[in-house]
Amino acid sequence: MDTAEKVPRQFSESDLLPISRLADIEFCERRAALHLIEMAWEDNVHTAGGTIMHDRAHGDEALEKRGVTVILRGLLLRSLRYGLAGKADVVELHRTDDSDVSGAFIHGHQGRWRVYPVEYKPGRLQQQMSFQIQLCAQALCLEEMMGCVVPEGAIYYGKPHRRLAIVFDETLRAKTREAARRLHELVASGKTPQARYEKKCDSCSLLEVCMPKVSGARRSVQRYVADALAWHCDESRK
Template sequence: MKRKEAPDRFFDEADLLPLSRLADLEFCERRAALHLIEMVWEDNVHTAEGAVIHQRAHGDESPEKRGGLVIVRGLWLRSLRLGLSGKADIVEFHRADDADAMGAVIPGYSGRWMVYPVEYKPGRLRHQRSFQIQLCAQTLCLEEMLRCVVQEGALFYGKNRRRQVVRFDDQLRRETEETAIRLHELVRSGRTPSARYEKKCDSCSLMHLCLPKVAGAGRSVGSYFARMLAD
């Protein structure tokens, strides 16, 4: 895999969007709009569990050294090429051969290091593309910031404490970049998509603010309440 060249166009710092919202957009475009355009937020058991596991992951944010391994927690990331910023739960730096051009040079450490991001998620290990896209976005930030190549990372699921290895192939990278473009287009539009109920809505923290069963059935909120009161 070739090292990426510096981009020709950059986003301004003021236009950077949270890379965590890529997972929202992949899950539901309306959810991403409610967060970013309407600034709506509400917790449920899933978001609360996620907050706890992220706090545990960040812990002491001073670097941890274990021989040929350096662990950095809560590392701030950004990509001016994609217009994204955010905080990585954990980034592992594994000692590499000094001749390995894919490795990163870390200030204060000699030689080159292979970069391995780890994102913590609540629940049990499962395949969820939105999480993989979020992790890949962290990777693209790291590659841009450190001028390196990151081949794989991992999602760590807190319920059963297992890692799921994610390989950053061309398809995942392309999907991630396309999702970043869609996220900026959504924010620039200033429009929140209409709701449409799906089974996944039941696990969303915004379920009671979004009212997907109302809008999804083609009814106005007023007619919905009129019907409920009549019952």
């Protein structure tokens, strides 16, 4: 992609869904529904740690200069094409050549700038697709807002204090667009998917709200009773 594509308007302001929920729907559709449809929220050590890191990343200054790099903190993001909105932890602006048509023009700054989003996450460095999709969605918003191309960003992990560079190739972009589509379809349906316990449920902050083991077992009993009643009805007709 050499230049930013023209963006048709497909969503209104009232349609916008949180970028952060893309990570939810990639992790678990039920989790996304509990947040967006049932408005459920519970903190655990992971979400609390994430909140602390986001607060630190946003800081007190919205704009900071470090040498030739400009750092934007807590930048509000929006995409009317994909129906998403949110806030970037950090967006770095790196000076690029004026002939680089993929760069962005920034108000108050001369020349073109390479836009580089950074998402902060607690814990150890890991290749987690849900986080990469969330970061890529930020890139899609920035491209739409700034009329530029964002080829790469990074996820900063708090435990090792290291960045993981993420390239926004077409495969990741396609997964991100698909996640946005699924999220809007989920909210439009107004239906929360049934619980199904998996090992990853143990790390979810909504474990006590969702209760996948209990609700899953309850559904099994309900199916058993329904099947038993149906069988007895069939037998009585013979």
